[in-house]
Amino acid sequence: MAQARGSDADSGPIKVGRAEAARWSGALDLLRLVRARPGVTRAEAARVLGVGSGTATEICSRLRALDLLSEHPAPPSGRGRPTTTLHAHPDGPLVAVVDIRQAEWRVAVADLEGALSEPATGRHGSKRPEQVLAAVGEAVAAIGERHGTRVRAVAVSAAATVRRERFVQSSVLGWRDVEVAPLLPGVPQVLGNDATLAGLAEARLAHPGRSVLYLTIEVGIGGVYVDGDRAVTGATGAGGEFGHVPFGEPGLACPCGATGCWDVAVDGRAVARRLGEPEPDDPRAYLIEALVDPRARAAVAACSTSLGRGAAGLANVLDPEVVCFGGLAPEVRRAAPDAFAAAFEAGLMGFRRDDPPELIASALGPDAFLLGAAEAAFDAVLTEQSIGDWTAARFA
Structure with a gap:
C-alpha cells in the first residue's frame, strides 16, 4: 500500500523513522491500556496516562491512521465534552x-x-x-x-x-x-x-496489578506466581513448576524423574492409586468422574487436603494477595471443602491466619x-x- 493511508486529517502525514521514537512511547502506552481495558474512553485514557486531551487526541489520530486503533462515540454521560471509546482496529494486528x-x-x-x-x-x-x-x-x-x-x-x-x-x-x-x-x-x-x-492471563485480566499465586489441576498441578502483571519464571523460564515440589508422598516416583512430587498427589492418578486401581490413561477425565462418585469420596478428600496444604506452603513462601485456582482445582476444593480449609489453615504460618490471602476460582474458564x-x-x-x-x- 503505497498511498496516503499513512496520512490523517487530524495529524498530518505519518512519519516513520528514528526521529519518531520518543513519540512511540505514548502510543505504545495507549495501545497497552486499550489491551488491558478495551472500550476505555479517550478522556479516561488521557487521565490514566497523565497527558492532556489534545495529546490524547493526536495519539489516537496517529494510531487510527496506522490501523492500530479505532474509536467509537461514547454514550452521552451528562455534562462535559463528548468523547470516544477506544478499540482494536478491524484491520489491526x-x-x-x-x-x-x-x-x-x-x-x-x-x-x-x-x-x-x-x-x-x-x-x-x-x-x-x-x-x-x-x-x-x-x-x-x-x-x-x-x-x-x-x-x-x-x-x-x-x-x-x-x-x-x-x-x-x-x-x-x-x-x-x-x-x-x-x-x-x-x-x-x-x-x-x-x-x-493461564496464570498470567488470570492475573492481568481479572486481578491487574495484584500479586497472584495461580494453581491449576489438569494432569498434575501447575501454576505460576505473577507479581505486578509479570510472571516470575526464573533465570531460564523454567520456574513455576509447583507440581514438582515435594508436597506429595515421600518416595513416590514422578514421571518427571523426582520423588515425592505434589503433581501426583492431587489428580486422577492419586485418586486411582488410593482406590487401588491402575493408573488411568486420561487422569483428567478420571478425576472428573471421581468427583461425583460416592465410592471415591475419601480419595478426593485426600487430594483436597493435599491441595490445601500445598497452597498454604506456597502462600507462606510467596506472600500473594490472591490465590487463584484454575482447571479442576476449584472442583477438588468444592468436593471436600472442610478438608481443604483445615489443611490450608493448618499450613499457614501463625501470623498469616489473621489476614490470609484471598482464595478464589478462576474467572477465565477453559480459554485461560x-x-x-x-x-x-x-x-x-x-x-x-x-x-x-x-x-x-x-x-x-
Missing part, C-alpha cells in the same frame, strides 16, 4: 495462539482486545512431537493465509516445561527437549508452559490457556520495533 493438551490441541486468532476467534481443534493421532506440531502448523498456516501480514506473532502454550524457548520436558505428552520450528516463518514466536500462561498465549504474543507485538515493522509493512 492479530496473533495466532496455540494450546497443546494431553489429548488434543486448539488454535485460535486473537486481536488487540483479547477476543478469540476462528477456533480450530484436533485430537492427537500420535503424541510424537513432529506429528502434533505438523497438525498444529497446518492450522496456523491457514490463519496466515487468511490474514497475511496482519498476523504479527505466534504463541504456543503446552503442558510442558519451557526452558530457553524449548519444551524440555512433558510428562503428559512424553516429550523431551523439543524444539519448535517457526510455525509462521518470519513471524516472532513465543513458547510457554500452559499453567504459566489461549488467553495467556495471547498475552505473551502481544507482549512481543507491543514494542517499538514491532510497531515500526507493522508501519513499514502496511505503508511502505
